[in-house]
Ligand SMILES: Nc1ncnc2c1ncn2[C@@H]1O[C@H](COP(=O)(O)OP(=O)(O)O)[C@@H](O)[C@H]1O
């Protein structure tokens with residue numbers, strides 16, 4: 344008898360449920376629900392209350408809507424018997440967080456708080472907490488706090504501590520009246536099961552929790568603000584558990600809403616990018632998974648014995664991706680967005696015209712022409728910093744650059760140089776890991792870009808001199824979430840006893856690989872040396888022209 348699991352992937356604009364077979368990971372049915380309130384970056388649902396610059400909020404009811412609509416829809420489409428579903432797991436954007444009361448009710452649902460923006464869900468890309476992140480970073484650096492090195496030397500404004508401190512500073516009553524600050528991932532699990540547990544992935548990568556050391560010290564929090572002194576025992580309390588842990592069984596109410604059996608095993612939450620790793624079958628060291636879309640997340644597992652320090656990584660967390668390993672994460676803050684920028688704002692009209700005449704899109708046309716060029720033929724070289732540099736320089740003040748233009752430079756040459764620049768940026772990240780005790784032997788890719796742009800993937804293989812394997816699932820994070828749901832169920836209940844077993848059966852990659860072409864590798868090695876020189880020159884303080892130009896804007 345075939346058994347199934349449900350994975351729910353909570354993205355930025357929408358959530359989707361996917362029903363997968365536990366035999367082989369095949370996606371039987373999926374259903375997407377756009378969040379009715381989307382991303383609130385102008386006003387609260389009460390339209391009279393305007394939001395500040397860099398705010399990005401969400402409505403927690405939208406997350407419940409996804410459960411209410413998408414789960415029954417996949418059961419109906421598939422026609423399976425709900426009793427054959429063994430487990431359920433979710434993945435979420437992070438750090439997407441909210442204040443809740445002692446009963447788990449979001450403060451934004453209460454009349455007395457709903458008009459205060461700080462009572463709502465702060466979405467991962469809410470960047471208004473930057474001044475508070477800066478303050479935390481300065482203090483941590485001054486105090487020589489060890490935890491800072493685990494986050495590439497800087498905490499992000501997107502993360503939990505900056506967002507909580509922002510609430511304390513700007514809305515002390517919300518801070519006071521919050522029983523807990525919760526990751527939305529953990530809050531949704533609370534809705535499904537009635538139990539509140541913090542998953543080690545979001546706690547580790549986004550809230551500075553460490554398996555041995557716990558959170559930063561009480562003393563450190565007190566130094567930020569005396570009112571934060573007891574935060575670890577109060578508003579950050581909650582057991583932190585590894586991924587795949589069973590959070591509990593589906594409640595009677597949720598069983599009625601979804602059509603799934605009451606008591607169904609539900610796994611603790613997970614981060615979207617991280618959930619993809621086992622979905623590609625990756626549960627061991629040496630294999631870097633790249634989630635490639637508007638931006639790129641790079642994840643790699645390191646030895647169980649030793650936590651390594653790698654320049655500019657976003658974080659290292661024990662059990663943070665696959666239990667039993669240190670999980671390392673790094674990132675490029677733009678990739679697809681840079682190619683999209685060129686098409687939208689810089690490609691000439693005649694390219695659009697030709698694309699239209701040929702019934703193709705501009706990306707595809709530029710890719711086709713760029714594929715005819717050899718490495719180095721354009722004479723162009725780009726620094727891929729259109730949205731700053733996340734890894735390894737951790738500097739949002741840096742900006743994009745291209746050199747080598749002549750009067751005969753063509754649009755496809757510029758497009759190819761942008762693809763190459765992104766690949767060099769990834770090579771820099773790989774080298775940082777590889778040279779610091781976290782080997783990267785093979786690359787795995789998922790997300791939209793590997794499906795959209797084969798030339799980009801070949802360039803990545805050539806620039807990094809590594810084989811690249813591509814996900815064979817459209818909903819990679821949801822598949823990963825479903826796999827952790829199966830692990831929460833355990834073999835006795837028809838699931839799996841470990842994520843290793845689940846990955847072996849359900850992880851999926853395409854048969855065709857991208858393999859480096861030796862002569863391209865040779866040429867790109869030379870160009871990469873030039874890229875590295877420019878990278879250091881503009882990125883490490885020798886010439887701060889990018890920073891100055893930004894200041895003068
Ligand atoms: N053919 C293409 N080649 C390269 N980039 C593309 C192409 N088509 C779209 N893009 C870029 O891909 C990005 C979207 O990637 P996708 O993985 O679908 O989204 P997301 O990151 O939001 O999940 C956009 O930034 C867009 O500019």
Ligand SMILES: O=C(CO)[C@H](O)[C@H](O)COP(=O)(O)O
Pocket residue numbers: 354355435436437438467548614615616636640
């Ligand atoms: O924080 C992250 C990974 O650590 C993600 O960048 C964030 O969750 C949003 O991801 P996406 O836009 O791909 O859904």
